[in-house]
Amino acid sequence: MGPGAKPSGGPPSVPGPEIREREGEHVKVVLHNEQAEPHTIHFHGVDNSFAGDGTPDVSQKTVEQGETFTYEFDAPPGTYFYHCHVEPDRHPQMGLYGAFIVEPREATARYDGEFVLMLSERDPRLSVAEAREAGQYPGTMAEGVQVNGEYDTLERYPASFTINGKIDSAISPLRVKKGGRYLIRLINAGDDVHSLHFHGHHVQAIASDGAALAKAVAAQPDWPRLVQLVDRLRADVERARDAMAQHQHEHPHK
Ligand SMILES: [Cu+2]
Numbered sequence: 001m002g003p004g005a006k007p008s009g010g011p012p013s014v015p016g017p018e019i020r021e022r023e024g025e026h027v028k029v030v031l032h033n034e035q036a037e038p039h040t041i042h043f044h045g046v047d048n049s050f051a052g053d054g055t056p057d058v059s060q061k062t063v064e065q066g067e068t069f070t071y072e073f074d075a076p077p078g079t080y081f082y083h084c085h086v087e088p089d090r091h092p093q094m095g096l097y098g099a100f101i102v103e104p105r106e107a108t109a110r111y112d113g114e115f116v117l118m119l120s121e122r123d124p125r126l127s128v129a130e131a132r133e134a135g136q137y138p139g140t141m142a143e144g145v146q147v148n149g150e151y152d153t154l155e156r157y158p159a160s161f162t163i164n165g166k167i168d169s170a171i172s173p174l175r176v177k178k179g180g181r182y183l184i185r186l187i188n189a190g191d192d193v194h195s196l197h198f199h200g201h202h203v204q205a206i207a208s209d210g211a212a213l214a215k216a217v218a219a220q221p222d223w224p225r226l227v228q229l230v231d232r233l234r235a236d237v238e239r240a241r242d243a244m245a246q247h248q249h250e251h252p253h254k
Contacts, residue, residue: 014165015118015189016082016098023077023105031069036134038062041071042085043100045210048073054085062086077104078210079185081118089153089191093122094130095165097189108212112180118165120190121158125151158192 010017021027033039040063042054052071053059063069084096099116129151131137160167176182184203188194204216 012095014095014162015120016096018099018101018116019082020099020101020103021075022103023075025075025102027071027073027075029071029082031063031071033063033065033067036065037091038064038086039091039096040069040085041082043071043073043080043082045078045080046073046100047076056086075102076210077102078207079116079187080210081187081189083189089156090126090130092189093120093126093191099185099187101185109183109206110181111183112177114183114185115174116185116187117163117196118187118189119194119196120162120165120188121192122160122162122167123156123158124160126153126156156191158190161192161194162190 019027019029029041029043031039031041038056040054040056040060043052048071050059052073054071056062060069080100080102082098082100084091097118097120099118101116128137128139132139163171166172174182174184184198186196202218204218205213206216207213
């Protein structure tokens with residue numbers, strides 16, 4: 001890992017620690033699984049080798065408890081994220097995802113700051129079902145998960161929509177200077193469609209899904225659709241002007 005990457009062993013968090021590299025760095029990520037569940041890592045959007053793709057029982061065997069697997073590749077510039085690829089309808093939503101940012105070797109623009117916003121959802125019934133499966137927590141009738149802990153992700157119904165793992169007032173405000181120019185890296189790590197509106201700002205989309213757009217796209221009347229982030233898509237936008245609220249434009253978000 002490059003100098004910007006955070007080492008492992010920190011306290012558990014959702015999302016997981018951000019990994020930040022410089023374009024062209026040779027990245028080596030060692031997955032050591034200390035959990036009872038098998039896991040892998042998929043670096044979403046990165047032009048990785050087949051062996052490093054992280055698809056369980058296709059490109060690699062799942063990494064079992066006590067086992068280690070190493071992913072290696074040269075970092076392409078862009079906004080990406082990593083997530084577990086075992087039971088992808090369950091493990092990422094249980095918190096196994098994080099931002100993977102590769103800064104360009106030569107900056108094409110100057111910014112007064114940068115933000116990384118990871119969007120996702122939470123259905124608390126999944127947590128109860130997984131904890132039940134692990135024999136750690138039986139769940140209650142009030143939580144809507146019966147004592148057998150069964151949970152069908154086809155009946156998934158998120159109770160919360162999260163930004164960087166937080167909801168409502170726990171979401172940190174984006175503090176900016178009036179007239180400043182900021183880079184916002186939007187990553188949809190969830191399973192639903194989200195679109196953010198930066199109320200009162202002049203925003204341009206400059207990259208999508210890890211690749212720079214040929215031409216920056218300015219805000220239009222249909223802007224909320226433009227920045228719509230389909231499942232597991234990423235977009236880079238930049239914005240100017242002073243601080244205003246951001247909010248969702250997809251029903252039933254606020
Ligand atoms: Cu996993």
